[in-house]
Amino acid sequence: MTLSTHSCVVKGKHEVEVISQRVTYQGEGTLVKISRGVICGSDLHYYQHGKVGNYAIQMPMILGHEVIGTVEKTNISVLKLGQKVAINPSKACGECQYCLADDTNQCLAMRFFGSAMMCPDVDGGGTQYKIVDSAQCVPFESSLDDRIMVFAEPLAVCLHALNQAGGVADKRVFVSGVGPIGCLLVAAAKASGAKEIICSDISARALALAENLGASVTLLADDEMMFYRAQKGFFDVSFEASGHPSALTRCIDVTRAKGCIVQVGMGGDIPQFPMMTVIAKALRIVGTFRFTHEFTTAVEWLASGTINPLALFSGEYSYREVDEALQFAGDKQRASKVQLVF
Ligand SMILES: [Zn+2]
Ligand SMILES: [Zn+2]
Structure with a gap:
């Protein structure tokens, strides 16, 4: 035919x-x-x-x-x-x-x-x-x-990122950059039982969407995050979805010792990468790329209304x-x- x-x-x-x-x-x-x-x-x-x-x-x-x-x-x-x-x-x-x-x-x-x-x-x-x-x-x-x-496809990308972090149930989650992928990460983290989801972005419009999809707190990117930096960091898991080099540095600051950072956004090189902080806080920084079986899960979650x-x-x-x-x-x-x- x-x-x-x-x-x-x-x-x-x-x-x-x-x-x-x-x-x-x-x-x-x-x-x-x-x-x-x-x-x-x-x-x-x-x-x-x-x-x-x-x-x-x-x-x-x-x-x-x-x-x-x-x-x-x-x-x-x-x-x-x-x-x-x-x-x-x-x-x-x-x-x-x-x-x-x-x-x-x-x-x-x-x-x-x-x-x-x-x-x-x-x-x-x-x-x-x-x-x-x-x-x-x-x-x-x-x-x-x-x-x-x-x-289904962008959601699968987010579910894979969540799996790269080892899951987010009962965890404090930071999402840096809430374009479409960051927003879907928020929704997926919420559906996966995250305790708190805090987001930052340069755009108030993007933050309003993140709130709509389940963010607990939203911050403009140049807001001070002093509270979240105290005691070696606040978040168990951070997702860096903006791809901006300074955003990864911020994630390193606000993720607690022994926490995990997933680099989701396509980022460039970081001129002064804070390697000592990564070592001393024993952080785990992982990449994430596309998805495997998560595509089927994404179809199921959308079909069941787990995520809208x-x-x-x-x-x-x-x-x-x-x-x-x-x-x-x-x-x-x-x-x-x-x-x-x-
Ligand atoms: Zn895509
Ligand atoms: Zn192959």
């Missing part, structure tokens, strides 16, 4: 286009009719800079890794035609040492939607029809709100208006999560 599909393609800095392509399904995997996608920070980076970190687009690439849709054709019986599915954008090889150890997010041959990390670039989900591995499809009830279910991320929904555009949608999503004064309808 061959279908024509319209795809949102990024060609370089500020160059995005809707193109017409053909998709041929030959009985392998699952053909999904994409219904909705969300613009993520990495999509914005490709649009604004033509690259994410050191990974520049090498050829026109379909954007997007946060997508849901319905099953059109499939090779497995657990999926039904018309079934709604959230698509896990990670396709791990299943054979390398990391896959065999269940650390699929570290796969040596990972093909992740809409990413220029591999050569050639891996196309994303910003298209009307896409063939994926059937294992990438996580079904959900058709009565559920698509605007909510499409948050709708406060982060800033509006939707037709895929034909992808350029406008990206511009709006890039305006952090106005937009959190902007969705595309296919």
